[in-house]
Amino acid sequence: MKASLQLEDVAVRLDRRPVLRGVDLSVRPGEVVGLLGRNGAGKSTLLRAVTGVIPVEHGAIQLLERPLGVWSRRELARRVAVVPQETRFPFPFRVLEAVLMGRAPHLGWLGFEGTHDVALARASLARLGIEALAERSVLELSGGERQLVVVARALAQEPALLLLDEPTAFLDLRHRVEVLRVVRGLADEGRAALVVSHDLALAARFCDRLALLVEGRVLAVGAPSEVLTPEQVERTFDVRVRVAAGPDGAPLVVPC
Numbered sequence: 001m002k003a004s005l006q007l008e009d010v011a012v013r014l015d016r017r018p019v020l021r022g023v024d025l026s027v028r029p030g031e032v033v034g035l036l037g038r039n040g041a042g043k044s045t046l047l048r049a050v051t052g053v054i055p056v057e058h059g060a061i062q063l064l065e066r067p068l069g070v071w072s073r074r075e076l077a078r079r080v081a082v083v084p085q086e087t088r089f090p091f092p093f094r095v096l097e098a099v100l101m102g103r104a105p106h107l108g109w110l111g112f113e114g115t116h117d118v119a120l121a122r123a124s125l126a127r128l129g130i131e132a133l134a135e136r137s138v139l140e141l142s143g144g145e146r147q148l149v150v151v152a153r154a155l156a157q158e159p160a161l162l163l164l165d166e167p168t169a170f171l172d173l174r175h176r177v178e179v180l181r182v183v184r185g186l187a188d189e190g191r192a193a194l195v196v197s198h199d200l201a202l203a204a205r206f207c208d209r210l211a212l213l214v215e216g217r218v219l220a221v222g223a224p225s226e227v228l229t230p231e232q233v234e235r236t237f238d239v240r241v242r243v244a245a246g247p248d249g250a251p252l253v254v255p256c
Helices: 043-050 073-079 095-106 113-128 143-156 173-188 198-204 230-237
Strands: 005-014 017-027 031-038 058-063 080-083 161-165 191-198 209-214 217-222 241-245 252-254
Touching: 005 043, 017 031, 017 043, 017 191, 017 217, 031 043, 031 173, 031 198, 043 058, 043 161, 043 191, 073 080, 073 095, 080 143, 095 113, 095 143, 113 143, 143 161, 143 173, 161 173, 173 191, 173 198, 198 252, 209 230, 217 230, 230 241
Parallel strands: 031 191, 031 209, 080 161, 161 191
Antiparallel strands: 005 017, 005 058, 209 217, 241 252
């Protein structure tokens, strides 16, 4: 199966400091890949390189079988949605208005949303169980509620590829599970997702494959049970752990 996202020997420098070093990684349609690593390992930098926000020093990035450089910003926004670690809203938009921003790349030159766009926005809110927030101001919401709104905005884009940078960082356990279930559901519909996460247990449960990033290099890529070994987790996070199979067979990582 052809990849929705393909990185080959990608290297990135920031302020002359190497951050990514020869990264090879792919995400296929129907797949959720989890990207794990310590703070400063280069995970967010990788997502920024994938969307063209920062240039690569060398290597190649392909999105949906086309080189990143041939995509216009509008084309990219139609096919790729990004959920950043944190989003600030400068004005008191209603939640529905904020989610409708995800439809902007699909609108005509006048920029007016139609009934189809509104229906998609409401369906995105409902999929995350937050349709009751539709008329609230985003400035009145908790940090976790705002993060759910940002995820709903990404869903409204109808992306082929979803890039999520610690999407569950501000969420309680119920909503962490709910967001990853939605991402899993999108992949089951044939889309692709790359998820940066620090939650090893949930990543192991919802991701098809995991990639461990250590000092800008990919240490291991594979099924969660293959990647989350005590040796590789210790090398990645500098902490000794035990790994056991959970009730559903997904590995559970416990610090020693």
